[in-house]
Amino acid sequence: MSTQKNVLSCLQPTGELHVGNYLGAIKNMVQLQQDYRCSYGVVDYHSMTMPYKADKLRQNTWSLCFQLLACGIEPENLFIQSLIPEHQELCWIFSCVTSYGELQRMTQFKDKSQQVSQQDAKQFISAGLLYYPVLQAADILIYHADYVPVGKDQEQHLELSRNIAARFNHQFGTEYFKHPETLFTETPKVLSTADPTRKMGKSLGEKHYIALIDDEARIIKKIKSAVTDTGDNPAGEMSPGVKNLFILLQNFGDAAAHESLLEDYAQGSLKYSELKQTVADATVSYLRPIQERHREITSDKRRYKDMIKASSAEIRKRAQQTIREVRDITGLQSLKL
């Protein structure tokens, strides 16, 4: 067994990635590959919990894979969840050591079920939405993850994964499952360019986010029209919109430009048009190699799809091993083939 620590992280296939996803999660996921055994899942089963179209899910799953590869995720570390059905089996086993009450208390369940019923009072709220964190626990524990890099919004789900591991271990008198640790990183929270009082996200609409694969003209347009002043900022404090532009510059530009513009700001001589131009140029040049790589990958989709299917099959072997052991621990049957 490898002595390297395991890192696990998953992303839902919901379309285009934006710079918030990149700075908040993906950049870190790419770096972690140097020191840990990383497994990164495109979790399509999770996308079934809210209303969706089959064709769109299929398309989004591959599109997310291609974007992650373009960002620098190694193909051998990437898997598609539905190619590893063992996640589902472990989800069922875990659902029997999870109480209905604790799932109902998950804030994400409350938020999302409310979101669905607000759209339409008669709208269907799936049991899958309730089960979602149990499947997430299975995604993590099936690979004996030591670390899970996530945003603060996932803290409660990670706590549940640890509770599930502890309850399973207690019930079966074993120390089989590890207690995965959350890896909170110094990742910035990137705000919407059109409404910097909110987090950058796709659900807000196209003008609110900068997609990693937006073309140059679109990136420039979005940054140039970024809101800098929301009107309700306490005197003497940098407004969230300006802070957001500085975060982008700090991550995408060079340190000298960042420092010199910050100095201008401190002296009250900063021109927002100059800041926006510098941020736009820096973002365009930072994203260029990612976009070039993305073009290369999408012009040879067959090859990359085969690679990801092969890596999923390889990663699946670890999940199958866990399931064999879990079946034995829990008294389930196995066919010895």
Ligand code: AMP
């Ligand atoms: P999502 O697709 O919203 O679930 O996000 C995938 C990953 O990107 C999660 O780890 C989030 O914490 C991170 N993320 C999403 N939006 C932002 C943002 N605006 N700023 C920083 N990180 C983000």
